[in-house]
Amino acid sequence: xxxxxxxxxxxxxxxxxxxxxxxxxxxxxxxxxxxxxxxxxxxxxxxxxxxxxxxxxxxxxxxxxxxxxxxxxxxxxxxxxxxxxxxxxxxxxxxxxxxxxxxxxxxxxxxxxxxxxxxxxxxxxxxxxxxxxxxxxxxxxxxxxxxxxxxxxxxxxxxxxxxxxxxxxxxxxxxxxxxxxxxxxxxxxxxxxxxxxxxxxxxxxxxxxxxxxxxxxxxxxxxxxxxxxxxxxxxxxxxxxxxxxxxxxxxxxxxxxxxxxxxxxxxxxxxxxxxxxxxxxxxxxxxxxxxxxxxxxxxxxxxxxxxxxxxxxxxxxxxxxxxxxxxxxxxxxxxxxxxxxxxxxxxxxxxxxxxxxxxxxxxxxxxxxxxxxxxxxxxxxxxxxxxxxxxxxxxxxxxxxxxxxxxxxxxxxxxxxxxxxxxxxxxxxxxxxxx
Ligand code: URA
Numbered sequence: 001x002x003x004x005x006x007x008x009x010x011x012x013x014x015x016x017x018x019x020x021x022x023x024x025x026x027x028x029x030x031x032x033x034x035x036x037x038x039x040x041x042x043x044x045x046x047x048x049x050x051x052x053x054x055x056x057x058x059x060x061x062x063x064x065x066x067x068x069x070x071x072x073x074x075x076x077x078x079x080x081x082x083x084x085x086x087x088x089x090x091x092x093x094x095x096x097x098x099x100x101x102x103x104x105x106x107x108x109x110x111x112x113x114x115x116x117x118x119x120x121x122x123x124x125x126x127x128x129x130x131x132x133x134x135x136x137x138x139x140x141x142x143x144x145x146x147x148x149x150x151x152x153x154x155x156x157x158x159x160x161x162x163x164x165x166x167x168x169x170x171x172x173x174x175x176x177x178x179x180x181x182x183x184x185x186x187x188x189x190x191x192x193x194x195x196x197x198x199x200x201x202x203x204x205x206x207x208x209x210x211x212x213x214x215x216x217x218x219x220x221x222x223x224x225x226x227x228x229x230x231x232x233x234x235x236x237x238x239x240x241x242x243x244x245x246x247x248x249x250x251x252x253x254x255x256x257x258x259x260x261x262x263x264x265x266x267x268x269x270x271x272x273x274x275x276x277x278x279x280x281x282x283x284x285x286x287x288x289x290x291x292x293x294x295x296x297x298x299x300x301x302x303x304x305x306x307x308x309x310x311x312x313x314x315x316x317x318x319x320x321x322x323x324x325x326x327x328x329x330x331x332x333x334x335x336x337x338x339x340x341x342x343x344x345x346x347x348x349x350x351x352x353x354x355x356x357x358x359x360x361x362x363x364x365x366x367x368x369x370x371x372x373x374x375x376x377x378x379x380x381x382x383x384x385x386x387x388x389x390x391x392x393x394x395x396x397x398x399x400x401x402x403x404x405x406x407x408x409x410x411x412x413x414x415x416x417x418x419x420x421x422x423x424x425x426x427x428x429x430x431x432x433x434x435x
Pocket of ligand 1: 084085174179183184
């Protein structure tokens with residue numbers, strides 16, 4: 001096989017065969033195909049697209065490019081949950097303990113984030129002592145005994161995706177439906193769960209800004225999951241403004257704890273209950289998603305889910321006292337308040353602008369080698385639709401460096417739009433696919 005022929009075929013709108021896709025994926029992962037040819041093929045895919053069959057074959061080739069996780073040693077239906085990423089998205093920290101408290105075994109591998117904040121693993125590492133690596137046997141044992149374990153994805157899972165994603169990141173080829181769907185689903189399928197709940201974000205803080213594109217991505221990922229024999233459900237949810245109020249690693253852990261105590265922001269509470277309800281249903285513990293949601297609500301208000309989070313933290317070496325005293329989480333040295341310049345209603349809080357400002361406080365990574373600052377970030381004091389008086393605090397910015405604090409504050413200020421009319425709220429849950 002010849003890489004040049006494959007590039008030309010895709011450049012001219014042809015369909016790649018299974019053999020060609022496998023040859024490219026294994027050759028690139030093995031270092032036998034140079035970056036310049038892989039980049040050319042990715043750009044050809046970006047413009048010419050892949051059909052469903054090609055997307056499935058690409059997913060499958062990446063899924064089996066490294067180790068796959070065998071969760072058969074865990075009793076029950078294992079359900080995974082994935083978000084395509086957004087600003088302030090700490091739902092895993094809430095819905096994983098909710099589902100676990102309702103009897104769904106949670107054996108979760110999560111990633112570190114690139115961009116606005118860290119990923120779930122970074123967020124958990126802001127809890128003093130929390131370890132995000134466990135040997136495979138200890139991982140399975142913890143899920144069987146405690147019902148929940150959350151660890152970082154090992155280097156040996158989907159190495160081809162890792163290499164291809166890193167190349168896409170620097171060649172302008174991230175935002176392609178088939179490439180995103182296959183990248184995410186290859187990791188989910190390799191991680192071994194029986195069922196998958198996907199939260200596909202749409203809006204300025206997401207990969208897919210338009211609802212139609214997000215729905216297409218959701219549909220494509222559901223098809224891949226189902227074709228691989230896994231029950232897969234996707235929800236399309238709003239990411240035009242940040243989710244909840246906190247953006248940043250320890251700040252988001254604090255908000256997740258408050259949410260599990262029943263006093264979190266309403267959007268994060270509603271969405272986490274909805275996602276947990278789907279997980280509980282797919283995990284066979286409820287007869288419908290609605291019944292699953294009711295069970296999740298009970299686990300929230302009777303404290304069982306908070307207790308699960310405490311168990312998770314304690315089992316992985318963290319200090320469970322953070323759930324009683326969130327001041328034990330890392331705190332930034334400096335903070336700055338941003339106040340309203342006029343009276344009116346908050347009509348928009350641009351998620352992308354807040355996300356980038358949060359990244360510039362130090363809370364996120366620009367490249368995968370960067371360290372994240374676990375205590376930096378932003379906490380919104382107002383959300384879209386709220387009334388504000390001139391001088392009211394709109395948000396607080398946290399950093400450990402005065403220069404970063406000033407730059408991020410100037411940047412974040414531009415995210416808020418204040419108008420005279422109360423705006424219509426964007427719908428949080430836009431669509432459910434695969435139920
Ligand atoms: N997340 C991934 O893992 N891959 C993508 O391509 C986009 C988001």
